[in-house]
Amino acid sequence: MGKLTVRALRAVLVVVLVGTVFVQAGMVWALATDPEDGSLPLTPLRVMTILGMVSAQFALVCVWRLVTMVRRGTVFSHAAFRYVDGMIGAIVAAALVWFAVTAINAPGQRDDPGVTVIMAGIGVAILGVALIVLVLRMLLAQAVARDVEAAQMQAELDEVI
DSSP: OOHHHHHHHHHHHHHHHHHHHHHHHHHHHHHHHOOOOSSSOHHHHHHHHHHHHHHHHHHHHHHHHHHHHHHHTOOSSTHHHHHHHHHHHHHHHHHHHHHHHHHHHGGGGSSOTHHHHHHHHHHHHHHHHHHHHHHHHHHHHHHHHHHHHHHHHHHHHHHHO
16 A cells, blocks of 8 residues: 555545544534424434444544554454454444434434435445445455465475475
């Protein structure tokens, strides 16, 4: 991975992280100061937004660590699994938060239940992303196993020579 690619990805990660922290701070401020007005249950939605942002931030940190490992050439090791597993957990947590938002929003959509169905479909799509990352984790496991096998074969070859 080139230096420009790493820098660009890290810049995007920083912008998204700062943006989510800014939105979280606004949500916490709104929870602390604004009375609940309107027909939507704003307090639970604000709490769900904060929790969703936490899961996104955790995934961002995991991606940052994996990019660091790629840059150092150490991504094909057992240490990378911790961050990939963290990403899977964060994505599943985000899906669960989204399903909670869907459930909170559903009573207000009695006249148009299609919105709730679409929101549930988005939650399933988020879970699909977690499954894709799980498949990529399996590919990483195969690559790590091949790397260990190659190292063992190289050690045996070195003994013969």
